[in-house]
Amino acid sequence: MIAESGLLSTIEDKLYRVQYRHANESHIRVDQEICRGCHIERICLSICPAKVYSLEEGSGKILVNFENCLECGTCWIACTEGAIDWRNPQGGFGVRFQHG
Ligand code: SF4
Numbered sequence: 001m002i003a004e005s006g007l008l009s010t011i012e013d014k015l016y017r018v019q020y021r022h023a024n025e026s027h028i029r030v031d032q033e034i035c036r037g038c039h040i041e042r043i044c045l046s047i048c049p050a051k052v053y054s055l056e057e058g059s060g061k062i063l064v065n066f067e068n069c070l071e072c073g074t075c076w077i078a079c080t081e082g083a084i085d086w087r088n089p090q091g092g093f094g095v096r097f098q099h100g
């Protein structure tokens, strides 16, 4: 809920203000082989503020909802297994933040 003061109070409020222009191709790739042997408790699932990563039921495959990426780079640093190949989205695409 947006507080009366105009300040954004929750992460959902903040995400609502973010705009995306989606590229057709993902700028994030994960190496599923490495993920299968993940030794860091699948930290990508909990560390991403935009919940880009999820687990496919049954297969255990890591799914990447790249369209929601805020381009913060946290996952790339946090996955010390080296399974994430993260690049900037191609020119003109990606996230646009609204300030103020
Ligand atoms: S991306 Fe990294 S943290 Fe996530 S499951 Fe794969 S190896 Fe683990």
Ligand code: SF4
Pocket (backbone or CB within 6 Å): 028, 047, 048, 049, 050, 051, 052, 053, 068, 069, 070, 071, 072, 073, 074, 075, 076
């Ligand atoms: S760069 Fe940030 S927002 Fe994008 S997938 Fe990684 S942690 Fe999530």
